Amino acid sequence: VAGAPRASGEISGPTGMIVGSILALMAFLLAIAMGMAADRFDTRRGLVLQEGNAIGTTLLRGGYVPEPHSTQLEALLREYVPLRIVDDQEELQAQIARSVEIHDEMWTIAEELARESGERPVVAIFIESLNETIDLHTSRVTAGLYARVPPTVIWFLVAGVVLSVAMVGYNAGLTGRRSTITAVMLAVVLSAVVALVVDLDRPAEGVIRTSQQPLIDLRDSLDGR
Amino acid sequence: MSQQPLDDIPLLVVVAALFVVTLAFYELGYRIGRWRERRAPQARSRGRPA
Numbered sequence: 001v002a003g004a005p006r007a008s009g010e011i012s013g014p015t016g017m018i019v020g021s022i023l024a025l026m027a028f029l030l031a032i033a034m035g036m037a038a039d040r041f042d043t044r045r046g047l048v049l050q051e052g053n054a055i056g057t058t059l060l061r062g063g064y065v066p067e068p069h070s071t072q073l074e075a076l077l078r079e080y081v082p083l084r085i086v087d088d089q090e091e092l093q094a095q096i097a098r099s100v101e102i103h104d105e106m107w108t109i110a111e112e113l114a115r116e117s118g119e120r121p122v123v124a125i126f127i128e129s130l131n132e133t134i135d136l137h138t139s140r141v142t143a144g145l146y147a148r149v150p151p152t153v154i155w156f157l158v159a160g161v162v163l164s165v166a167m168v169g170y171n172a173g174l175t176g177r178r179s180t181i182t183a184v185m186l187a188v189v190l191s192a193v194v195a196l197v198v199d200l201d202r203p204a205e206g207v208i209r210t211s212q213q214p215l216i217d218l219r220d221s222l223d224g225r
Numbered sequence: 226m227s228q229q230p231l232d233d234i235p236l237l238v239v240v241a242a243l244f245v246v247t248l249a250f251y252e253l254g255y256r257i258g259r260w261r262e263r264r265a266p267q268a269r270s271r272g273r274p275a
Contacts, residue, residue, distance in 0.1 A: 154231065165247045166254035173258015183251050184246070191243035198231055198239055206236045 006090045017173045020166075023165055026164045030193050033157050036149045037200035044143045044210040051136040052214030053079060058133050059222075063128040066117070069109050074110075076102050082217045084146070085212045086135075089205055096141060103134050146209075157197065161190045 020192040055077060080102045083095045108125050117123045165186060174177035199206040231239055 103237075119267065161243070162250045164247055166250040167253025169251035170258040170261075171254075172251075173255040173260075174262050176259070176262060178255060183248065187244050187247040191240050191247055194243055195236060195240040197238055202232070202236070 011215055015167075015171050015174055019167045022164045022167050026160050026190075029157060029160055030197070031198045033149060033153050034193070034200075037197045039210070040143065040149065041200045043147070044140070045142055047136060047140045048210060048212055049214045051084060051133070051141065052218050054129060054132045054136050055084070055215075056218055058126070058129040061129050062124070063115055064122040065126055069113055073106060074151070076106050078222055081215060081222060084140075085215045085219065086210070087202065087212065089143055095129055099137055103137065106130055120214065131159060149197065149201045154198065154201075157194055165190065 028097065058076050059074065062070055062077065064070075065073065078089050081170050083102070084094060086095070107130070110123075110130055114127065168186065169178070169183070173182075196208075199208050203210050234242075
């Protein structure tokens, strides 16, 4: 009843239950956000492997096409592979722009080959793998730059963490009992989980990065040829 | 290029800021709780029949 006197237990009792529910809801939200970030991270990692394989196949099949196209293609792919290794966010746009230029140059060669060689199977399978290489460029750009965890989810996560911890503090205030160590540990754990979600969602920055190893291996094998 | 709200902030700063803000809100919640608890006995005494 509004305005009715409240005993101390009547305030703290239901509040504790509500705080428990809010924390459970936060755990659910954190799990969803972590799942979204981890999915995107796995996709990016898988695409790096696929691209490494596709470029390697294009390089091998490019060896079957007649000269001088074969040599031109190898030179272009040798320049292309290091551009696909993302290790510096600052240079990313320049790498993407040069990659697209190389696609155009390789495609021009493929068109010439198709015109000169007619319907030779060797040319057909080379064009197929070149097409896949170009498609994977688009997939990686989309996965790396645009397919991120929606900002709304990140903001909800931050607001949820802050407000749920405030409710834990409120409940401690009502009961008059609090532990500094528990509060600090709660803040550390929740901040770390949110930071993990943010980190997983940053492809080329932070502690957890998408491994570029398949492309690094390909570059090293090309350097050794 | 797609930009997230926290993209321009280094990860360590994000962690530190979250930690500080979280602790600050815990303290704020605690103080509000204490204030509410202190007010409760007063409300009880006001509501008591003469």
